[in-house]
Amino acid sequence: MNSNSELPGLHNQVILINRINGILWVKIKKWRLKKQPSHLRKKTAPERRRLDRHSSAWSAILLLLWATLLSGCGSRFPELQRLAPLPLKPPCRVSVLPFINKSNYTQADLIVYKIFMAELLQSTHFRVTQEGDVRKVYRQLKIYPQQSPQMEQLRIMADRLNSQIFISGTIIKAQEKNSGRIPNPSLTFTLQIIDAASGKTLWNTYHTQEGIRYQKVMHFGLVTTISGLARRMSHEIVTLWFKEGLQPCND
Amino acid sequence: MPLRLLTLLLALFCALAWQNSAEATGVKIAIFPLQDLSHGDDGVNWPLTEQLHNDLTEKGLEVVSRQAVVSFMVRHRIRVLGQLENYHIRTAKKELGVKLILIGSICQQKEKPGPALALVLYLLRTEDGKTTWANTADLCCADTRRLLGINEPKSIEDLYPLLSHNILSLWPSNLSMQAKHQRSVDIESAWLRPIYLRSGQDTLCSVKLRTTWSPNNQPEILLRIGEQLIPVTESTGTDYYEFSWRAKGPDGRYPVSLNTSWPDGHKQSLLLGSYFIDNKPPDLSLKLRGLLIGDKITFRNRLAIIPKMTSREPLSRWQITFENTDGETLLDQDGEGIPPERLFWQGKASNRKPFPDGDYLITMRVWDRAGNSAQAKEWVTVLRAKPKLSINASLTEKELLIDLSQTGTTPISFWRIDLRDKNGIPMGTKDGDTLPTKIHLPLASKDRNRQIQGSILVQDILGNQTRMQIKDLLSLAKPKEDKKEKKQTPNKAWVDEF
Numbered sequence: 001m002n003s004n005s006e007l008p009g010l011h012n013q014v015i016l017i018n019r020i021n022g023i024l025w026v027k028i029k030k031w032r033l034k035k036q037p038s039h040l041r042k043k044t045a046p047e048r049r050r051l052d053r054h055s056s057a058w059s060a061i062l063l064l065l066w067a068t069l070l071s072g073c074g075s076r077f078p079e080l081q082r083l084a085p086l087p088l089k090p091p092c093r094v095s096v097l098p099f100i101n102k103s104n105y106t107q108a109d110l111i112v113y114k115i116f117m118a119e120l121l122q123s124t125h126f127r128v129t130q131e132g133d134v135r136k137v138y139r140q141l142k143i144y145p146q147q148s149p150q151m152e153q154l155r156i157m158a159d160r161l162n163s164q165i166f167i168s169g170t171i172i173k174a175q176e177k178n179s180g181r182i183p184n185p186s187l188t189f190t191l192q193i194i195d196a197a198s199g200k201t202l203w204n205t206y207h208t209q210e211g212i213r214y215q216k217v218m219h220f221g222l223v224t225t226i227s228g229l230a231r232r233m234s235h236e237i238v239t240l241w242f243k244e245g246l247q248p249c250n251d
Numbered sequence: 252m253p254l255r256l257l258t259l260l261l262a263l264f265c266a267l268a269w270q271n272s273a274e275a276t277g278v279k280i281a282i283f284p285l286q287d288l289s290h291g292d293d294g295v296n297w298p299l300t301e302q303l304h305n306d307l308t309e310k311g312l313e314v315v316s317r318q319a320v321v322s323f324m325v326r327h328r329i330r331v332l333g334q335l336e337n338y339h340i341r342t343a344k345k346e347l348g349v350k351l352i353l354i355g356s357i358c359q360q361k362e363k364p365g366p367a368l369a370l371v372l373y374l375l376r377t378e379d380g381k382t383t384w385a386n387t388a389d390l391c392c393a394d395t396r397r398l399l400g401i402n403e404p405k406s407i408e409d410l411y412p413l414l415s416h417n418i419l420s421l422w423p424s425n426l427s428m429q430a431k432h433q434r435s436v437d438i439e440s441a442w443l444r445p446i447y448l449r450s451g452q453d454t455l456c457s458v459k460l461r462t463t464w465s466p467n468n469q470p471e472i473l474l475r476i477g478e479q480l481i482p483v484t485e486s487t488g489t490d491y492y493e494f495s496w497r498a499k500g501p502d503g504r505y506p507v508s509l510n511t512s513w514p515d516g517h518k519q520s521l522l523l524g525s526y527f528i529d530n531k532p533p534d535l536s537l538k539l540r541g542l543l544i545g546d547k548i549t550f551r552n553r554l555a556i557i558p559k560m561t562s563r564e565p566l567s568r569w570q571i572t573f574e575n576t577d578g579e580t581l582l583d584q585d586g587e588g589i590p591p592e593r594l595f596w597q598g599k600a601s602n603r604k605p606f607p608d609g610d611y612l613i614t615m616r617v618w619d620r621a622g623n624s625a626q627a628k629e630w631v632t633v634l635r636a637k638p639k640l641s642i643n644a645s646l647t648e649k650e651l652l653i654d655l656s657q658t659g660t661t662p663i664s665f666w667r668i669d670l671r672d673k674n675g676i677p678m679g680t681k682d683g684d685t686l687p688t689k690i691h692l693p694l695a696s697k698d699r700n701r702q703i704q705g706s707i708l709v710q711d712i713l714g715n716q717t718r719m720q721i722k723d724l725l726s727l728a729k730p731k732e733d734k735k736e737k738k739q740t741p742n743k744a745w746v747d748e749f
Contacts, residue, residue, distance in 0.1 A: 073341075110292075110358075114356050114358060114371045118373065119387070121384075127381060128382060130337055130340070132334040132336035133337050135334050137333075140438070140440055152524070155522060159508075159521055159522035160438065160521055160522065181289045186562060224338050224367060224393065225369055227360050227389045231389065
């Protein structure tokens with residue numbers, strides 16, 4: 001798709017906006033008009049200088065606009081909802097509960113679970129319970145796949161897994177589609193931080209993203225798989241949590 | 252200038268990476284088969300496992316053979332790949348003599364639209380079962396474009412070495428093998444039965460432990476029930492620690508935990524579960540949606556029965572019965588969990604045969620999870636009898652007076668009378684909603700000998716209807732003696748056409 005537009009109110013600058021293959025290109029073209037309008041020719045030198053200053057101001061505004069347009073193609077950020085304050089003592093042991101898959105993408109829960117766990121472990125701030133141990137307690141308490149544990153079950157799990165916080169997740173949407181000829185996966189999921197002792201949800205994080213939104217120039221940065229997208233989104237969420245006040249373990 | 256700086260940084264990074272990999276040499280590691288999620292939960296990928304095996308061997312690590320790992324998995328019945336229990340990690344240290352374990356999953360593997368692969372790896376320390384390193388890598392053919400397409404990967408198999416190289420380039424620089432030794436009890440199974448009970452009922456706790464101890468380091472196993480500490484011993488012939496007791500106390504939650512106490516004074520407590528004493532029966536009432544006639548709920552063909560509970564409580568089962576006045580149960584139904592929000596009864600038995608008119612007792616019983624039961628009863632009347640009518644007519648000089656009344660007790664909803672002459676031509680319609688009533692029908696003198704037909708419809712408030720057809724309304728107004736006389740005196744005249 002190509003579309004050129006000329007911004008009004010400029011006498012010697014034209015902004016060209018082209019959209020080629022989904023990428024927005026902005027070009028500011030500047031030239032001196034051969035035959036200036038009569039109302040400009042009559043201006044005195046100080047007035048012309050003032051006009052030039054105006055022109056510079058316009059250039060700055062346009063640059064800002066350009067930057068805004070570019071940032072519009074960038075990534076969307078995860079949304080954090082604080083439902084209750086985090087424990088005063090920074091948690092050291094964290095258990096990631098099996099995710100629930102509400103999307104049509106088979107095994108999206110397993111894929112995102114494993115990748116999120118790896119991202120959380122990379123932060124090296126916590127001791128994360130082995131997935132095998134979490135699933136063993138699920139079997140012992142007869143919590144079936146795609147089922148959330150009840151309050152009493154959470155209490156038992158907290159004790160047996162020796163965890164201070166639980167992280168649970170739900171995959172809302174996972175899709176592998178194409179944007180033109182470019183693969184463009186999309187993923188939407190929520191993650192909850194649960195206080196293991198009380199079973200209360202402390203933080204809820206919602207994140208939705210498309211692979212094409214990580215594209216920088218040409219194919220650079222483009223995310224073509226659900227796994228790649230899950231990795232970047234998980235990293236963004238973990239980063240956000242630490243930025244918003246999740247304290248690393250002191251032990 | 253920036254190009255030179257970039258080259259310098261790259262060289263520095265390569266040198267550091269080489270140094271880091273060198274630091275990890277000599278460490279014994281076991282690589283468990285990679286889980287392949289693209290082939291379902293039980294999928295396994297041997298080619299990439301072999302690739303990692305070779306690459307780590309090249310890095311200088313001592314990698315345990317594939318046969319030894321598979322044998323270990325068979326011995327310990329490890330069926331699911333990509334994850335390990337802490338118990339298995341620690342056992343691998345003893346049996347395989349490894350300090351590290353590498354597990355992982357292939358999250359994605361697809362050929363179309365272009366070959367793409369994603370891998371997640373976890374490096375586990377066997378000393379304490381901690382994950383010391385984890386990383387994810389994804390690769391597709393579009394990421395590996397080369398000049399003129401020379402040596403460009405074209406299939407999934409071509410991506411294996413590249414992906415292995417990519418992810419192992421992030422191998423941790425300095426792996427600490429030092430770990431704090433933690434003694435812990437590993438529970439294989441634990442249950443409490445029943446969980447919900449009344450005071451005075453017996454409950455049983457059963458625990459199976461996976462952990463074994465040497466005789467000189469045998470911990471004391473205790474069961475903490477509320478504030479009580481009870482020593483328990485392993486049942487002979489089984490690996491279970493079992494204890495049964497009589498639950499007593501006020502309503503509430505009672506946690507049960509397993510306490511272990513080692514000879515050196517180290518103690519550990521693990522919550523096994525909780526049991527709940529509940530002595531309060533559910534609070535149940537029944538609401539019937541029918542018509543109140545007199546002091547009884549009455550219906551003809553459909554009655555809504557609404558069970559109401561003032562305090563919401565999970566229920567284990569429910570039952571509803573229908574009895575006649577003799578106490579005989581004619582119909583019953585039951586179910587698990589909470590009863591439906593409303594039940595509809597059509598006044599019929601299970602064989603679809605309608606119940607005869609009369610009074611019936613509806614009883615609903617519910618049981619909560621502890622077995623406390625509650626019941627609610629309501630009487631209901633089935634009434635399908637049609638309204639009974641009494642019609643009298645009298646003739647005055649100017650009008651025909653029809654006196655319509657009912658003999659039953661059920662209030663009527665409406666009545667209607669359609670009048671026609673003998674040719675079917677409408678003469679008028681009268682209606683109303685109360686009985687008894689008097690209908691005045693003006694009559695001209697010439698109409699006195701005409702035949703007036705009447706069609707009467709009466710419906711009571713339950714929907715029962717009565718329809719009557721009167722061929723000659725005027726005949727009702729004639730004295731009865733005449734009729735009798737007419738009957739008694741047969742026509743003796745000869746009939747022309749016999």
